[in-house]
Amino acid sequence: MPVAVMTVVAAVDVIAGPGVGFLPLVSLGPAFAGLVGGWRRTASIGVVALLLCIGLGTYDGLFQGRRGFTAMASVAGVTGVGIAAAVTRSRREAELASVRSIAEVAQRVLLRPVPRTAGALQAAVSYTSAVAEARIGGDLYEMVASPHGIRVIVGDVQGKGLAAVETAAVVLGAFREAAHDEPDLVGVGERLERSVARELQGEKFVTAILAEIDTDHGVVFLNYGHPAPMVVRNGRVDFPEPQVYALPLGLGGHDGGPKPYRVDFAPGEQLLLYTDGVTEARDAEGAFYPLGERAELLQEPDAERALAILREDLVRHADGPLHDDAAMLLLRYHGHGEGKSVPIT
Incomplete structure (x- = not known):
């Protein structure tokens, strides 16, 4: 899903041109990765999204002003939040797995x-x-x-x-x-x-x-x-x-x-x-x-x-x-x- 989202955003940005402002939506890739994947996968998707943002921003000529840097900051910020969310979710899943294991033992005893x-x-x-x-x-x-x-x-x-x-x-x-x-x-x-x-x-x-x-x-x-x-x-x-x-x-x-x-x-x-x-x-x-x-x-x-x-x-x-x-x-x-x-x- 993250890769598909970034591919669609990139294609739409290239077709629509720099005037529409689709580039910040590349941050949806690491956002979705943080919801469904681990922190390593989220960080990898974030790096890919950042490189894609640089490439599209250069293609659109957005680094001559602030728009390109704003898009990069958006991607980096969302990636950081996604990594934190993935780490928290992984810890909770591990705790839940431990609780379920204990509960299953208790169920077998009862x-x-x-x-x-x-x-x-x-x-x-x-x-x-x-x-x-x-x-x-x-x-x-x-x-x-x-x-x-x-x-x-x-x-x-x-x-x-x-x-x-x-x-x-x-x-x-x-x-x-x-x-x-x-x-x-x-x-x-x-x-x-x-x-x-x-x-x-x-x-x-x-x-x-x-x-x-x-x-x-x-x-x-x-x-x-x-x-x-x-x-x-x-x-x-x-x-x-x-x-x-x-x-x-x-x-x-x-x-x-x-x-x-x-x-x-x-x-x-x-x-x-x-x-x-x-x-x-x-x-x-x-x-x-x-x-x-x-x-x-x-x-x-x-x-x-x-x-x-x-x-x-x-x-x-x-x-x-x-x-x-x-x-x-x-x-x-x-x-x-x-x-x-x-x-x-």
């Missing part, structure tokens, strides 16, 4: 990749943040192979931004610890409730669903005001709901908590846990995303690829960026590894 396999299960996860350039937000997920079974959580923190990320970190930390220590899922939920109650203030809350896959072809759920899971079996789609919905974490400390309920989960079946950013995504006409009707997209043999296809379809439905974080965790029961320990790979 939302660690789930194991691809755990015992008889194959797992995949998808996370889409509603905040541009962000990889995490107020949604959370985790899968833990504990001495008491495979335990999973998917949740949604009220609000967005850094405050929601901080709350998600509290919930995930409490879940990872409780999932290993507590002998039953209700105990895990009670630990989460106490941790959230200590950290949250006012009317903030976290909807969440906890799941424990047992060894008897079943899964036990605890639902804290969260969307019902989707179970895909034999071409049918079910959304098993609790008999009574409990309040979200942070609001239900005095209601006794949710009651566990069990759902059959056998080899060949799929379980999808998700947040409301999925089912509440709207298209241009305001229609919600029909998750149940899109369950056929999960027929892809590879779990990660199947979930990626579902996510792509979700984004197409929204016809643009999602307005809320959307997390999905897919579990497939393959039937191998039954009766063995629960390795993670």
Whole structure:
């Protein structure tokens, strides 16, 4: 761009002659170079612009008066400012790259990749943040192979931004610890409730669903005001709901908590846990995303690829960026590894 601008200015100056006064516009070259290039490139373009200014000024006979020297001063001044701007921008870009690197490490610590396999299960996860350039937000997920079974959580923190990320970190930390220590899922939920109650203030809350896959072809759920899971079996789609919905974490400390309920989960079946950013995504006409009707997209043999296809379809439905974080965790029961320990790979 800088070279093109200077070429056009030079051509117009030669054609129009010295009376029009296009020569100072040669300074646009180093000006554009300062916006898009480094300081060395800007200085090089400035030198070229200065030489071009001298050549055109001599051709037009402008050095017999002040106009030629004024044009040179304009080019030199703009070049100096462009170099300073390029240096400042380079420093800020380096700082931003460092901050992004730190943020990516923090994101990986907060939302660690789930194991691809755990015992008889194959797992995949998808996370889409509603905040541009962000990889995490107020949604959370985790899968833990504990001495008491495979335990999973998917949740949604009220609000967005850094405050929601901080709350998600509290919930995930409490879940990872409780999932290993507590002998039953209700105990895990009670630990989460106490941790959230200590950290949250006012009317903030976290909807969440906890799941424990047992060894008897079943899964036990605890639902804290969260969307019902989707179970895909034999071409049918079910959304098993609790008999009574409990309040979200942070609001239900005095209601006794949710009651566990069990759902059959056998080899060949799929379980999808998700947040409301999925089912509440709207298209241009305001229609919600029909998750149940899109369950056929999960027929892809590879779990990660199947979930990626579902996510792509979700984004197409929204016809643009999602307005809320959307997390999905897919579990497939393959039937191998039954009766063995629960390795993670």
